[in-house]
Amino acid sequence: MGLKRLTQLGVPVGIVMIVVMLVVPLPAVLLDLLIAANITGGLLVLLTAMFVVRPLDFASFPAVLLVMTLFRLALNVSATRLVLVDGYAGKVIETFGHFVVGGSLIVGLIIFAILLVIQFMVITKGAERVAEVGARFTLDAMPGKQMAIDADLNSGLIDEDEARRRRAEVHAEADFYGAMDGASKFVKGDAIAAIIITVVNLLGGFAIGMTQMGLSPADAISTYSLLSVGDGLVSQIPALLMSVATGLIVTRSAGEGDMGSDIIRQMTARKLPLQVAGFAAMTICLIPGLPKIPFLLTGGVLLLISTRAESEKPTKSAAEAAVAEVTSRTDDSPEGLAAEIQVDPLGLELSADLIDLVDTTSGGDLLERVKALRRKVAAEIGVVVPPVRTRDNLELPARTYAIKLFDVEVARGEAPHGCVLAIGDMLGSLPGEPTREPVFGLEAKWIPSELRSQAELSGATVVDRAAVITTHLAEVVSTHAGRLLGREDVKMLTEVVKRSHPNVVEELTPAMLSLGEVQRVLQTLLDEGVSIRDLVRIFESLSLRAQATKDLDSLVEAARGALGPAIVAPHVTDGTVHVISFEPQFEQRMLESLRPSDQGSMIVLDPLTAQAAVGSVAQLMVDAENRGIRPVLVCAPQLRTAVRRLVHTAVDRLPVLAYTELTGTAQVRSAGVVSTDAAHNQLMEATA
Known part of the structure; x- marks a missing residue:
């Protein structure tokens, strides 16, 4: 408990002490200790940035950067106070000044200026730009990532907990890059402050040395330039480390390991580039006047490393491997033949060029997604979906898949190799093949996989081929659940x-x-x-x-x-259910026309009236959907089954509910009323 309490109070107390340092003078011995801690802390941050696998693994980096910058500026203020008042700022600053200045003040100042240019113009400017672009792209890509998560959830690839975790990660990533965009400004401001503080130390020290200390111009320049350069150097070393750490964090992409491991593994993974670079280094030795030994050594080291790298070996075709896995072995026994002639309740057939979707060696995960889909359907509608028999069908056209129910094809779609499906209205600027999303009929386009990020930035929902197939399969299963x-x-x-x-x-x-x-x-x-x-x-x-x-x-x-409340719940939006109802007189007329039959109760109306009523219901539903409303049709409980039989063929996606099933609903709003006069007028307009 004591350690936890200390951890909670450590950073706040440290920040308060940093603020105190800006006002209270520090002795030279304590300043030496804090400078050493500053350099060591900068090195620790740099190494931590190098060994993280993902930028989010060091999510506290923006706050660390601000605290370290504030600490470094406080040390600058304390050192400046000692330099100008006592002409001495501790052994660390004095030693660094002697080390850089050496025997030549001009050389020391030039080296210090070069360090400032490296930090300010190269590393800091680059890290700031990368952080700004990364923040903008991350924020622009958030809607696309969220919709991709929803697509994986709907296809059954992930569950609710995994979707919640991914959404939290997307928000954390956006917050991180937004914070890094602002934190990079601290690094830039720190570099500018270092230049100003060094110039102030030089000019102020020279003036104080001559006016208050009684030093000659040469002694004043020598003394205070040494201290100013030493102070600037001990502050610029950790500042340079923090700038490099910032650049590493904002340029870090997700990999399998830390940065050092990824770089070494990727640069030494292929034999041919190492061999070409090694022979090129040795060839440079032929240029007259160049030293031979350095190039021979570097070329020899690369050639030696290339002997341990693996050559790219031809692998078996993914399609061939998958065909071997998916296609069943021939069995001529009676049991085998009996199994072959049995009709599978649910089947998925793939053309030859789609076999890679089920080939696990090439990253295909369609079979796993189908298994996840079965679990998802069982959890949603309570039906245990029979196993989906997946096989290849050489008679299918290229890039085509077919979904069969009891060996009868009920749906078909396409999934071109090397493409992803972009769904949205703003797809004109993207190259690809226009199409329709197979479940909801939305405008879509098959685009090359490498344009996925560009499509997400444009606001489109991007779905991979396996997700398209599993979503289509889920819709077929839901539609035909009764038959299954x-x-x-x-x-x-x-x-x-x-x-x-x-x-x-x-x-x-x-x-x-x-x-x-x-x-x-x-x-x-x-x-x-x-x-x-x-x-x-x-x-x-x-x-x-x-x-x-x-x-x-x-x-x-x-x-x-x-099941009343559970039936209405899917149709409630923001505590409201929007209903289409019948005019009371028309509903009474339908009650009087209700007749029993072998197929159940039926509403016996004259054909024109029935056609007009169905047309009016369809038009009201379309009008509601155009307003962004998903309505339901409600009627008396005695009529519900007969009304559904009447309108189902024309508007099969419109749920039909009884008044009694709306009990407990927060609010009911009318989306339209079907009347006899309105129905006849609509029919007359259609026939005219």
């Missing part, structure tokens, strides 16, 4: 519920409903976009309704009534 729910799946789900709620299952099946009847109810709920995760409440409601009737529509409505 088999009898065995229902039995398995029932057994799971029975372990925790045995009485609920024993009361329902087989006493009241057979497993097939329960399956039909669950399939209908899935077809209407309702999650069946809460099987306990579904089974309880079915048990109560099955005592009176086994009519499918009645059973479905009973289950929906138990």
Whole structure:
């Protein structure tokens, strides 16, 4: 506990002491100790910047840079006070001054000026520019990175916790580069202050030496130039270290290890560049007048290193390796043939040039994403998706994939090799092939992978090929979840519920409903976009309704009534659900027209009225979506199933809810009303 408390108070107390140093004179011995600590601290910061793997691993660097700069300026003020008052500022400054000035004052001043130019014009200016550009690019790329995280989350590649961690990392990266942009100004200001302080020490020391100390002009120049240069040097060494650390941090890109390891590994990884450089160094020896030994040594060292570097070996084609992995072995046994003729509930077929997506040796992770997708679908809608059989299909056109349901193709898309999908409205400046996003039909463009960063900076959402396929697959699974729910799946789900709620299952099946009847109810709920995760409440409601009737529509409505808040929740935005409703007189007319049939209850209206009503509903939905609203259609509970059958073929993506299901919703707002007159007028305008 004491160590933790000391850690919390260490930096605040240190900053207070730095401020005190600006006012209170320091003895020369204490100044020597603080100068040594300053140089050592600068070296520690530099080495820390070199050994971090990512810039965010040293996220406190901007604050460290400010504190170290303030500390160094406080030392400058203290040293200047001692130089001008006593003509002596400790052994460290005196020794550094003698070391640089030596026997020639002019040479010493020139060397000191060169150090200032190196720090100010080269390192500081470069680090400042890189920090500024890095901050701007990082902030501009934030929306694209956030949408890429959402795309990975929707495709099932990552879970909510990983998405939350990545979003926090994106925000931390933006904050870091923004802070570095400002902190680099401290380095620049520190370099300017060092020049001014050195000039003040030279001129002030010369004047004080002649007027107050009684020194001759030559002695005054010699004494105070030595102290001024020494003071400037002991402050510029740690300043130079901090400037280099700043440059290293802002130019550091993510790698597998620290900077030193990455540089050595990458520069010595290929034999050919080392051999060419070594022979070139030896060839320079042929130029007359040049010394031979230095170039022979450097060329020989490079050639020696090249003998330990690995040559680039031809590897097996990724497509060949993946085909071998994906394609099943031929088995002529009866069991093998029986397995071959079985129809897979869900299949994904890839053209030959898309096999790299499932080749793990070349970075393909499509199979892992599909596994993650199965977990995601199970968590969202409560259905255990059958394994997705992935195989190659040489009959598919190049760059094409096909999604099959019970061996029947239900969707097809493209995923060109070497491209990513950019989704957005501002894609005109990007080269590529225009297309439509396969799930929502948004404007998109397949662009070369190397333009990904440029597309993100322009505000587009960029999705890789595997994410496009898994997102498309997820949409197909959600749309056809009812068909994918088999009898065995229902039995398995029932057994799971029975372990925790045995009485609920024993009361329902087989006493009241057979497993097939329960399956039909669950399939209908899935077809209407309702999650069946809460099987306990579904089974309880079915048990109560099955005592009176086994009519499918009645059973479905009973289950929906138990799930009311959960059904409405996905359609609530900012505490509001936007609804399209029917005019009371028209709704009463539909109630009077309700008739039973073999397919369930139907609304029997004359064709023109039915067509006009459906058209009016479709138009109101389009108008609402154009305003950025996702509406639902509401009606009386007795009408809900029949209304859905009426409008489903024309507006299949419009949910149909009963009034009773809106109970508990924060606020209900009208997005339009369907009336008989408005419907007929719209129909007349369309036919005209």
